[in-house]
Amino acid sequence: MDGEPLVRWKWLGDHLGYLWSLTLDHAGLALLPVLIALLVALPLGLLCARLPRLYQPLAAVFNVVYALPSLAVFVVLIPYTGLATKATVMVPLTCYALAVLLPTTVEGLRSVPESVRQAATAMGYGPWRRLAAVELPAAVPYLISGLRVAAVSSISLAAVGALVGQGGLGYLFIDGFQRTFTTVILAGIVLVALLALATDLLLVLARRLLAPWAVREKGAAR
């Protein structure tokens, strides 16, 4: 480490394209699972909001799933999905995201007061129209807060995938460690954090656009 500066700015300048491509790689690896989880969580959440008997065991299972160490799960999947394939990392990340998104979806759908639901029915809304016009919009703020947690943790978890050969920016940690080159590791940490923050900001923006009332209510409550 002697004589080696903490950050070699020149290296960063020379490798901008490389860092950018790793960041894109990382974003895909971490966020596609969240998207898939969202697509699964919506119908499953609808079902669970109606059937508490289905929801309780599912919630318990996902509680355990969320506790599983990511590295262990990646490793365990290798014989099925192969070493250094994207699926090895993306399948567990989807499960983690689902473990966050399912409870928030159910909570959001249940957040509609009974009186509001009855009012919608009284106004002549059928079950499907009520779902689309009342219950789903009411669930949007919950969904987005769930998405924020799921996306940020997915981005930081995906880095661990580097240990099984697929980690986007996580590769920088291994590379930097093997070469005792702190610049690379720091670049990785900063880029992962920036990617997470950017995603988080986009989701906050999405909430403003999709559910402006939620922002207002929150402000009024304070």
Add this chain to the structure above:
Amino acid sequence: MNWLGWLNTFFTDPARHSGPDAITHRIAEHLAFCGEALLWSVLLAVPLGLLIGYTGRGAVAVTALTGVARALPTLGLVTLTVLLAGVGGTAVLVPLVALAAPPLLVATVEGIRGTDPEVRDAARGIGLTHRQVLFGVCLPAALPTLVAGLRTATVQVIATATVAAYVGLGGLGRYVMDGLATKDFPATAGGALLVVLLAVAAQLLFAALLRYGLPPGLRAQRRAARRG
């Protein structure tokens, strides 16, 4: 070779029963990392959380800080600390505390802030000092939230301590990493299973704690809430 075969190979290997690579030894190492990290996290986060939760100052900063902390990749922190501080206890401690302290801080702040304001006012009204209100009223009321936060932190720390093996430290991650490096899948699978079991055991422990270890007043409240 299938899964059960691997596990059988792993658990019947004599090297797993004595010496430095024994299962009990690795579990003890793993728990030592986790225990130390959790202790430091509690010492850092709980007093700060009590202060912020009770005064209400700095709550916004806490939210922002925890958001950033959640985005920090543990693997990056571990490798960086090892390069800067050398292989040793600190190398795992720093990243694990960075992982565990933020959720604990949020839980403490939320628990304290979530105390019914009327109860707080009543406690002040009967002449309790701020200190008495904080430790006698708000803290017990915040306990379920705090314990839930500690559970999240513990499970994450147990799961993440696996990464320590990458930089040459012990713990259950040794099996996983050594197995990966030498294509010894029984070791990898066995190590992964042990981490999972440890995490599940911790979950159960905390579930029991929330069920039986709370002050009697809170237990009655929770039972009533479940019935209602």
